[in-house]
Every structure is written in C-alpha cells, then in structure tokens.
Amino acid sequence: MAPFLAAASAEHLKLAHEAGADALLRRGGWIKAFRSARGEDMANREAEELKPYGIAPKFLDRAALIALEPNLSEKAIGGAHYADPLSTPDPEALAQSYAALFVNRGGRFETGDALSLEPAGAGWMVTTESGRLAASDVVIALGPWSNELARRFGLRLPFFVKRGYHMHYEAKGNAGLTRPVLDLERGYLVTPMTRGLRLTTGAEFARRDDPPSSAQLDRVEPFARELFPIGARKEPKPWLGRRPCLPDMRPVIGPFPGKPGLWLDFGHHHLGLTLGPVSGRLLAQLMTGEAPLVDPAPFRAERFGR
Template structure:
C-alpha cells in the first residue's frame, strides 16, 4: 500500500494535518494504535482559546515556587522521581518564562492563536460538525477582589497588545450569566471571542470522518515500526510513503529520537471526571476557578471537572490526587451531583520548554515532518497547525510565518 504521506497520530493535530493534506490532493494514511481522538484529545477542557496569546508560563514568584515545592497545590503536583529527569526541561521553561522572553514568544505564538477560532469554524463546517462548537466564550471566576483586579489588568494588557476581547463581570453580572454558581464570588472575566466544544472526542471523530470522506484512509498501526524509506506496519499490512508526519503528542520524541532528533519534550498530565448536575442546575459556560486551580465545563456527558498540571513521567501510573482535592471545592462552586465515570481519566499534554509547538520539516531527514508540542493548546491549535503544515509540505504560501516553530530552534 503506497501513499504520498503517512501521518502518525490521530489526535486533534494529526487528524487536522491529514485532512488538510488530503484536501490538497495528497493521498494520506492516518495511523494510530487507537481510534481517532481517544488519547490526549479525549480529555481536555474543550476550550478554543482565542485569548491564549501568551502560552502558559512557569511561575517565577518565590512565594508561588515555595508553595508548589510543598506539593499540595491544587493547580500543580509533581512526582519526586520525575523531577531529576525533567530538571533540564524545567530550568529552560523557567528561563523562557522571564517576562521579556515570554513577551517575545507571545509575538510569534499569537500569530497561530489569531486563527484558532476561524480555522475550527471552517473545518467544522466542512465536516458537518458545527453544532459541536459553542460561541459563547468561557469565564474565569474569582473568590477575592485582589485576584479579580490582578487578572483584569492582565486581560487589559492582552487587549491592548493583541485585541483580545473580554468582558469584566462584577458579582451581580456574574450571577446573571451563571445563576447556579456560588453567590459569594467577587467577579469574573468572560473571554467572549473564544469558543468551547461540547464533546472534544466527537469533534475529532467528525474531522477524521471528513478526512475519510475526502478519500483518506485510517489504519490501526504501530508508529514504533517506522523504518527508513518511510515504511511501517499496520493491521492491514505494510504501508510505504514518500513523507511522514510525526504528530504523536507526548510520544513524538520517542520516534523523533530514532531519526536523530533528541528533543526537549516533557509532559504535563491532567485528569477529569464527569458529574451529573443537581436537578434544575445548569452551567452555561466553561468556568475556571482561578484561585483553586480547576475548571468545570458543560459537556455532552455531564459536567466535566478538569484538573491543573501534574509533572510526572509520561507513562507512570495514575495519581489523581488533584482531582480528589478539588472535587469538594468544586461542589461549593456549583451544585454537582453523582460521578458519572467509573474512574478518573488521565491525559498527557506534550510540552516544549519555550512553550511553542514544533511544526515543520526535519532538515536532516528527507520527507520527515513534525507537528507536536502544543501543551495546553492542542485542541485550540489543531486546525491552524494542520493548515500551516499542509501548506509547508505542498509549497503554498503559508497562513502564518512558520519559521518560529521549526525544530532547528532546539
């Protein structure tokens, strides 16, 4: 079986790369060990973050670092045995989070973020999945005036620099927007230009079906079987192609290393659980409890509670301590009912130390391309990444300047 391109990984990024290449006349095989959208893309908060022009930085305040060191913070936990291995990554991440460097990174990163909503809307329309997108934005809520004031100043900065739309909600207006939230909240910020998704897995599945409707083919296969000449094994037989795209999320570095690229990729793990709302209670927007480090999102299955980050080895056993810590707090914010899942879900966010994805060609290997490292914004940036890489591979004018995202920066 011969194809023009093999795309390894059927999460949101890989599916979007495959669809955009197939649209441009390439014959594409999409390969994964599971069905599309059933790894990291299954369990995110469902946000398409048009406001996310500044990628999530490593905290630099001493008081915050000391608090994290105690390993009891709801928004960040770590495995002690992972710190030594990830120390070089964390050091570079901390250095790149200096305000001046972070601002420089944002100038490149914002070029992708600018297109995140429009590219999702276009692809969803083509895939007959527009009903899965919600244009109502999402809300950060605050328990203290000080936290609300500080975040409002940040939102104003983003608005001045990049035109990020937001709405400041005092306590009364927040209650109007979300009547079932705790009335003791001080206020909120609504990012009105952002979108959310009612079922991320269903959205990735719809994009994958669109790819197949265009003539693309999906195979269950093993990325570790990839060989020189771009040949690999699937359940349907051996596939060959003239090019290959590595879009394996947190497992991408394992394949890249076999072909000479030792990349500084780490993971931030996260957990979720679904809950039934109490009778008559309704949540209209995804809501981030900023000071307590968790997010509640209305999903097709119920109310999804998602946690912050866990620094751990990629395939270490689950330790859903954050979920256990924030669930009682979340119940005071919104009237959650019974758990709907048998056990907590866990996913892995693939992260680079400069907070930007790796998108583009591997210069040392003809026909090898990369599309991974999107950290917290994989769902957000999937379609624009797919378009950008497809344009690079077909020699078209690119939607944004792809040079800041090339692998050579490492």
C-alpha cells in the same frame, strides 16, 4: 503564538461546517470567576498582559455574572468574561466528524505501530495491520509519544509532558452551566459537556507513564462543590491525559532536520484541540510549498540546536 492562535477558531468553524458539526462548536466564550478582591486583581493583571494582543475581557460584577451563569454560588463575586473563544461539549464527537470528513474526501485510516517507521528507498515505510505501507512523505504527530520516534532518527528535543485529569459530575437538580468557568483562585475549570459537568484539573508534573495520582482531583473537588452545582461523580476514576510540551510552549511544526520527506507536528501542550486544524493547515502549506499562513520559523525543530 499570537497570529497562530488568532487563526485557530476560523479554521475550526470552516472545518466543522464542512463536517456537518456546527453544533459541536459553542459560542459564548468562557469566564474566569473570582471569589475575592485578590482574585479580581489577578484577573485584572492577566487582562493587562493580554491587552497588547487585542484581547479584552468584559469584567462582570456578581449581578452580571449571575445573569450569564445563574447557578454559580454566592462564593463567586464576579468574573472576567472572554467572549470570543469557542468551546465544545464533545471533543471526541468533533474529532470523529473531522475524521469522517477526511474519509469522505478520499482519505484512509490504517492502524499500526508508528515505531515501525523506517527509511525505504527515497521514502518511508511503516507496518500496518493490513501490511507494509510506503510513502514519500510522513508526519510524526504522536502527541506525548512523538519524542520516542523522533529520537530514533537522531532528533533530541527537551520534550516533557504536563499531565492532567478530568471527571464528570451529575448536575445538582439539573442546574447547569452554559460555558466553561474557571475558578481563578483555585486553579480548575468546570465545563458543561454532553457527558455531564466536567471538572478539569491544572498541570501535574510527572513522568508520562507514572501511575495516576488522585491528589489533584481530591484537592480541588471540595472547592468545586462550593462554587458549582455539581452532584455525584459519574465515573469510577478520573481520566488521565498528557499534554505534550516543549519549554518555550510552542509546538514543533515543519521538516525533520536532515531527513527529506519526514515532517514534525507535535508539542501542542494545553492547546492541541484548539490548534489541531490550524496546525494541520500550516504543515500542509510547508509540505506543498504554498505560502504559509504564519511565519513558520518559531516552530522549527532547529530552535533547540541539533
């Protein structure tokens, strides 16, 4: 994953620039804040693991932390600042800007049930609201729903989802944050967003379509109130999302085994927004026979057997 991830920011910056959305990519990195010496040890250990990949956070004491994020309470005694990653205050607006760029360049959106996909002659056919659509090449990119369609054509993958929740909060007395901050010892993240301060929970292991549970948010919200300047909840219930996963935490990108013209691009787990553009580039390169930007072998569906 390392070379693939290393290319992700540059792809976003290029695409956002072309889409007129530079302002939706925020610099300043993110911070893993800790509350105790034990937390500092954890942050140190994680930093050690990342060293071989050329990633080195800057360690901040309380004064340096507060210089960057003055509204963190005294419970945060320091942090590890990863300065390079980008973040966005509005992933929906970012995705919409990319979609508009696609249309400006001659792309077209059609709506329909992807499960209507079927082989037709030498290619493929899908039913949309404006009729049947034929194509020589088709990509299955349905995130957490991809497995259903892949199985229809005989591909069985050890596919699962990690669910997660988020909630937006009023900022207390307009005190805000300027970048995402992780409460390392409690396992949730708070990010300044267009819609308010967003608390994002960790991974919930549940079936994709199980009813939502309030347990994750209820558990971490009191911790968040200790550390962050969050006020009232802004929505009646949390958003529930599903991260599409494979057990080796690598997406499947490449040809569908034994089905010419059918392609796969899903399973981006915690990093689908980050990896969207670079993943699209790799798949396009494989489809058109261009030299791929990274070795595609680790992403092939065949790694799980057939």
